[in-house]
Amino acid sequence: MIIIDELQALENIYLNGQRELLKELFNFFVAMTKESHLCHVIISSSDGYFMNRIYEDSKLSKTSEFFEIDYLNEQDTKYWLTNLEKESAMTSYTLTDSQVDTIWKFMGGSMWEIDSILGQLLPYEKSGKIDDNDLLQLINHAITINKGRCNHYVGLYETKMALFNKIFLLQQVSHEFQERDLRDLVKNNLYQIDDLRNELCNLVKLNFLSFNPVTSFYKLQGNSMFYGVKEFIESNKKDY
Known part of the structure; x- marks a missing residue:
């Protein structure tokens, strides 16, 4: 059995400037598991978009099983x-x-x-x-860190501010959301479709969001991120 963690670290690496390393690895894995039957290969990744690449590859999707490792209930x-x-x-x-x-x-x-x-x-x-106050102090510190991450990422970009506000509104009423739930941002000319997809991809890679490649749904990366976004949005209400 071969187990590889965070394989996405090898993205955008090419052999001799031409052949993509990951593609060659995937071809090797398929040959080892489905053709020669020599072993099983387990790939884990915290990047849902990377796993989506596997899911959308016709050869890999038919030869792979997907398992989501979520937070504890x-x-x-x-x-x-x-x-x-x-x-x-x-x-x-x-x-x-x-x-x-x-x-x-x-x-x-x-x-x-x-x-x-x-x-x-x-x-x-x-x-x-x-003491309850000591516990709350540590929790609030974790939330403040996520608030600061939001503040740094959004900066002066009104488009990003609108996106974070929309995501927060969606997450207040639902456990997860899909890309179509953000279509108002496209209709209001805040984003082009491809730009919005790239923005979501970036938020997944930076662990603001998680992405399930099987369902194509997104959600904020945990409760502390939800409350960090909440504090960020509420502190900027006067600007939005």
């Missing part, structure tokens, strides 16, 4: 947070039910972000407990 997340000693070998403190609910609300099931918060809470432990 609410039940699993709350079980983890209420059983820190068992699930994370963490004995320094326990969380209250309200603190677990707070983490779920603002971090969702993002395992890396939650694990980071849990580690950062260690210096704040007092008698095996965590």
